[in-house]
Amino acid sequence: MNASNLQKLSMKVSSSPRELEQLRTATRMSIYMELKRVADKHCPGKYTKPECSRISMEVERQLCGDPTAPGALPLPPGMQRAVTEVLALIREHESEIMVAASFMRWSKAAGLLMKMKNQEAEVELKAALECDPRNAFALCSMAYLAGFQGDARGALALSRRAIEINPGLPEAFLEMGNAYEALGEHDHAREAWEKAREIVPDAIKLDDAPARTAEELPGRERPNYEVLTDEPDTAK
Numbered sequence: 001m002n003a004s005n006l007q008k009l010s011m012k013v014s015s016s017p018r019e020l021e022q023l024r025t026a027t028r029m030s031i032y033m034e035l036k037r038v039a040d041k042h043c044p045g046k047y048t049k050p051e052c053s054r055i056s057m058e059v060e061r062q063l064c065g066d067p068t069a070p071g072a073l074p075l076p077p078g079m080q081r082a083v084t085e086v087l088a089l090i091r092e093h094e095s096e097i098m099v100a101a102s103f104m105r106w107s108k109a110a111g112l113l114m115k116m117k118n119q120e121a122e123v124e125l126k127a128a129l130e131c132d133p134r135n136a137f138a139l140c141s142m143a144y145l146a147g148f149q150g151d152a153r154g155a156l157a158l159s160r161r162a163i164e165i166n167p168g169l170p171e172a173f174l175e176m177g178n179a180y181e182a183l184g185e186h187d188h189a190r191e192a193w194e195k196a197r198e199i200v201p202d203a204i205k206l207d208d209a210p211a212r213t214a215e216e217l218p219g220r221e222r223p224n225y226e227v228l229t230d231e232p233d234t235a236k
Contacts, residue, residue, distance in 0.1 A: 024107055028064070031100050035059050038094065039086055051079060058083045059090070063101040065108065065127055102132035109141055118145060136166035143175040152182035170196040 035056040043052050058075060061068070062083070075083065090097050109124035122145055128138040143158035156179035162172035177192035 020107065024104065027100050027103060028060075031063070031097060031104070032056060032060055034094065034097050034100075035063075035086070035090070038089060038097075039082075042086055042089060043082055047079065047082065055079055055082050055086060059086050062087065063090070063097070063131070064104045065124060098131045099135075102128045102135045102138065105131060106135055106138040106141065109138070113141060113144070118148065121145065134165050136162040136169050136172065139165070140169060140172045140175055143172070143179070147175060147178050147182065150182075152179045155179040156183070168199055170199040173199070 036053065039052045039056045039059070043055065047055065054075070058079075060066075074080075105124045105128035109121040109128060112118075112121035112124065121141070125138050125142050125145070128135050129142070132138075139158050139162035143155045143162065146152075146158055147155035155175055159172050159176035159179060162169060163176065166172065173192045173196035177189040177196065180186075180189035180192060
């Protein structure tokens with residue numbers, strides 16, 4: 001698992017639900033294999049192989065934010081302590097796993113945003129940034145949320161941080177433009193939107209006709225990247 005490659009792939013496939021879901025599946029498998037390695041190293045002689053696998057699965061569940069399966073039996077106290085210890089080891093020494101977990105939390109949040117479940121999405125985004133504070137995608141999504149909630153200055157600060165980390169992320173420039181527009185800084189807004197269009201020509205349509213106001217240019221719609229989630233489509 002390579003954190004920088006994961007971030008590059010995230011950017012490349014962020015507009016393709018099918019490719020993004022494939023990346024999620026591969027990432028999830030990589031996380032599990034890495035967690036199994038850590039658990040096997042940390043718990044030799046203390047637990048059987050099936051117990052080590054169960055510890056790995058619980059750590060994975062907590063990192064990726066999955067709910068406990070209905071009817072699942074709680075871990076014995078000793079195994080729960082092992083989960084806590086493995087989590088601490090990972091957070092301190094396994095940055096690659098944390099970046100991957102951050103990607104999983106962000107992708108879930110983006111799907112929730114598409115369904116207008118902003119509060120749930122915000123929880124996932126905060127968790128994503130706890131795993132990896134340099135997750136530019138999560139910062140960009142937080143900027144969207146801040147702008148949607150009327151906090152234009154917060155959205156501007158978040159979009160700037162995202163751009164510092166990933167200058168090639170068009171959504172960050174779109175959110176920056178929206179924030180500037182909300183603050184009445186129309187020229188800066190247009191510059192940001194133009195930058196987004198330079199990165200992805202079809203990302204935004206700018207019209208230089210005087211009759212068209214800046215407010216009409218991008219609008220505040222749902223994020224234009226669709227992400228599949230673990231949540232069933234029937235969920236409301």
